Amino acid sequence: MPGVRVPGAPTPLPFNQTLGETIPPDTPHAVSVSLPTWLSNVGYEEGEDWVVQKMQCGYPRFFIHKLIQKLAASIVAAHGSSDTEQAMLMPSPRCAARCKEFISSQIPKTDPSTIRHLDFVPDPSKIATQEPGRVLPKVSAVIYPKESWPAAKVFWQHTGEGISSRRAEFCQRAFDENLLVEKSSLTPPQTPRLTKGPKRYQRQTSVDLGLTNGHAKAPNGSEAATNGDNVLDSEQFIEERFGRNLNAKFAAQAKLAIRKRIAGSLTTNTDLPQSLEEPVDRNRERTRDVPEFTVDDVYLFGTGMNAIFTSHRALRLARGEMKSVMYGFPYVDTLKVLEKFGPGAVFYGHGNSDDIDDLERRLESGERFLSLYCEFPGNPLLKTPDLKRLRTLADKYQFAIVIDETIGNFLNVHVLPHADIVVSSLTKIFSGDSNVMGGAMILNPRSKWYSNLKQVLAEEYEDNQFEEDSVYLERNSRDFVDRIQRVNHNAEAIVDVLRNHNRVKQVNYPKYSPTKEFYDACRLPEGGYGGLLSATFHSVEDAAIFYDSLDTQKGPSLGTNFTLSSPFVLLAHYAELDWAAEFGCEASLVRFSVGLEETATLVKVFQTALDAIPSK
Structure with a gap:
């Protein structure tokens, strides 16, 4: 695309030699991928082989993980035609039904019989399906003609309903060993035969091994480390902790701990299950300040986008079909959900008075x-x-307000009193490790629509967060409170560097925004301004030189424990750059998610990259 492809060799930094590698490195279920130079981002958007063929992964809703691709191909080979068909994998039959319906609606002339929905369940003759404490493999597949791929990809990206790479890995093993079968192939009624299946599925679970302060006792009596992939390999951790017989009781504890952290009643950095048994830390408790609010008002999802999609679907079921409003320049898929699912949306991209x-x-x-x-x-x-003014209008004219607090995060800001629903991506700073997806939806018990929403969710909500993902998310989030404070501090230091350099056109950060008063109105007493900021440069050429010279990890996503940089507008709006510019999002914008590094080191890294821009 003219104006964004800047010629020239990138600065020879170590990070700039990592094109296509996972971020973090050597992480099988990473949620970011290295796009280390400006030109590599353009090449990715253009679909150029020199970039695409090196991609080991990508952000999971935009790049379907290779483990998911493998399972989908295995299912199509066994139940379809690999020459003419593909499959999109969903965690439940309901999700698959929605996917099938969406694909059919986007291609109305397609013969409905060419789009099939198959459910895969454990073979009861080989797996004791009633065995307590065990997570069983299950997955649903929507098989469709290859030419329907664009519609299937839209559903996958916008709704966040698809399966995770860990679920795919788990189900692939069962599928390969003929333990996972297509549901209609079973002949009912069939009495399950009590068996534990193949030997690999008979290993000791965490219950068998015993837990000491949340750590599994290995067979040799030593305590297995469980605190970070750099200490114990992810796959090794799961093998030793669960033996691939994933323990449902432990996963349920992890999910409860996650929900309690979000609710504000669990803030200590303590192992399971002790953390669930301890009294609330009243000295550090972050209260939602909403009477009647409980942990039961927190719902978990496989992705943040699925929380947004479900909130929209639940409101439509609770209130009927009406247009929605998108206020402020949004994350791209939120607007797409409002536009493509239901009657449509009115878009206010400036987000001003x-x-x-x-x-x-x-x-x-x-x-x-x-x-x-x-x-x-x-x-x-x-x-x-301006939540106060929007809330006044919502109360007067009877519409719901849904607030995405991912960027501010609930340790910095308190927005629930102004919202009917709060949504958040747990993939980001709540996790921090960039190795697991997750999302949350929070209901305000004081909302006019609360009772109706609870009734809808009682029928419609499915907990589709894969248990293994929950275990990682819980482990990652234990030190959430301490990490937020350091990230806030580092981000302000980087903002100061950027604001004081003449090669930077504009720095975007809540503390220095014209809308600061609205942020401060919801900022908690000990809250900061978050770890996300962006800078717009005077030209794309300047932005490219700076980006190529910046010695940080560079790729999509945000909220990582390490600093992660991205030419966000280029990646998110490559096909609509002129449209994005109308709302102040120029192609020369670079976004930074600031991490936990030593502050002085980070300042030097940014200063060096700024100094690389030639004076004019």
């Missing part, structure tokens, strides 16, 4: 909306919505 004035005029004229979605703050410009 003029937009609220226009919304109020529409409401006064009789127009009505289902909901208003906004981010707190927005991504990538870090603008903050």
Whole structure:
């Protein structure tokens, strides 16, 4: 695309030789991939072989993990035609049914019989399906003609409903050993034969091994380390902790601990199960300050996007079909969900008082909306919505407010009193390790729509977060409180470096935004301004030189424990750069998710990259 492909050799930094490698390195289930130079980002968007063929992974909703691709291909080979068909894998029959319906709706002339939905379950003759404490392999597949791939990919990306790479790995083993079979092939009624299956599925579970302060006792009596992939390899951890007979009781504890952390009643960095048994740390408790709020108002999802998609679907079921409002320049898929699922959306991309004035005029004229979605703050410009004014309009004109607090995060800001629903991506700073996906949806018990939403969710909500993913997410999030404080400090130091350099056109950060007062209105007493910021340069050429000279990890995603940089507008809006620029998101914008590194080291890294931009 003209204007973004900057010629020239990149600076010879170690990170710039890592094209296509996982971020973090050597992480089988990484959620980011190295795109270390400006040109590699352009090449990725253009689909050029020199980039695409080196991709070991990618952000999971944009790049379907190779383990998922492998399982999908295995299913198609056994139950379809590899020459003409592909499969999209979902965690439940309901998700698969929605995927099938969406593909059919996008290609109305397609023969419905060419899109099939198959459910795969444990073979009861080989696996004791009623055996307590065991996670069983299950997956659903939507098999469709290859030419329907674009529609299937849209569903996968926008809804976040697809399976995780860990579930794919788990189910692949069962599929290869004929333990996972297509449901209709079973002849009911069939009495399960009590067996533990092949020897590899008979290993001791964590219950068999015994737990000491949340650590598994290995067969030799030594205590297995469980605190970080750099201490114990991920696969080795799962093998030793669960023996591939994943323990459902331990996974349930992990999920409860995650929900309690989100609710604010668990803030200590303590192993399971002791952390669930300890009294609430009243000295550090972050309260949601909403009467009647409990952990039962927190719902977990496999991805943050699925939490957003489900919130939208639940509101439609609870209130009926109406258009929604997207207020502020959004993360790309949120707007797409509102536009593609349901009656559509009104988009206010500037997210300023003029937009609220226009919304109020529409409401006064009789127009009505289902909901208003906004981010707190927005991504990538870090603008903050005026929640007080929006809440006043919502109460007067009867629409719901859904706030994505991923960027601000609930240790810095407190937005639930202003929202009917809060959503968050747990993939980001809540996890920090960039090796697991997750999402959360939080209901406000004081919402006008609370009872209706609870009724809908009682029927519609499925806990599809794979148990192994829950274990990693719980482990990663134990030190969440301490990490947030350091990230806040480091981010402000980097902001100061960027704001004081004449080669930077604009720095975007809540502390220095024109909307700071709206952020501060919801900032907690000990809260900061978060770890995400962005900088716009005077030209794409300057941005490319800076980016290529920046000695940090470089790839998609955010909220990592290490600093992660990305030419965000280029990646998220490559096909619509002129449109994005209308809302202040220029192609020369580089986004930074600041990590836990030593502050002085980070400052030097950014200063060196800035100094590489030639004076003019």
